[in-house]
Amino acid sequence: MSLTIRKLRLQKGWTQDQLAEFAGLSVRSVQRIERGARPSLESLKSLAAVFEVDLTTLTPGDKPMIPDTLATEDELEAIQYVKGIREFYMHASMFIVFFLVFGLAFGLRFGFEDPKVRFLLLALGGWGVGVIVHGLAAYELIRFLGPKWERSLIERRLGRKL
Numbered sequence: 001m002s003l004t005i006r007k008l009r010l011q012k013g014w015t016q017d018q019l020a021e022f023a024g025l026s027v028r029s030v031q032r033i034e035r036g037a038r039p040s041l042e043s044l045k046s047l048a049a050v051f052e053v054d055l056t057t058l059t060p061g062d063k064p065m066i067p068d069t070l071a072t073e074d075e076l077e078a079i080q081y082v083k084g085i086r087e088f089y090m091h092a093s094m095f096i097v098f099f100l101v102f103g104l105a106f107g108l109r110f111g112f113e114d115p116k117v118r119f120l121l122l123a124l125g126g127w128g129v130g131v132i133v134h135g136l137a138a139y140e141l142i143r144f145l146g147p148k149w150e151r152s153l154i155e156r157r158l159g160r161k162l
Contacts, residue, residue: 004058006034007075008051023050081140088131088138095131099124 009019016034020027023046033039039047048055103124107117136142143149155161 005030005047005051006079008053009034010079012051019047019050023047084138088135091134092131095124095127099128 009016012019014022016030017027019025020030023030023043025043025046029039029043033043033047044055044058048058051058103121106120110117112118112121133142137144151162
């Protein structure tokens, strides 16, 4: 269900904020629902009305929430891929802000020769390496520990395809 709601939202080109506003829900509620929390019947009715779908489309009954009945395997993989890239951009943005605020500000204030500032810049440099690795993984240039690797390990453990 959570991926159904996310898929419908993305098909409309809406942000979580917009969906929350249209459905009369809080943004936090939309976030929780998209992460897999069970919505109340009232929330489901609001979402069904906003998406102009039957309530049964959003209520899988007693079935587990995974897998999503309205998303194909390719769509699920694409959603995960885009989510990974979004997380990378958020990580990179945080790094840039922290580097500018702390690294450059302290460097300009206390001088770049100060041992404390050098240590801070070294720590930020380590974080920068982490951001680069995150970006390579998000764009699947590094495949180790990615979703395909996880899937192959799960399938090997189960002895069958997922």
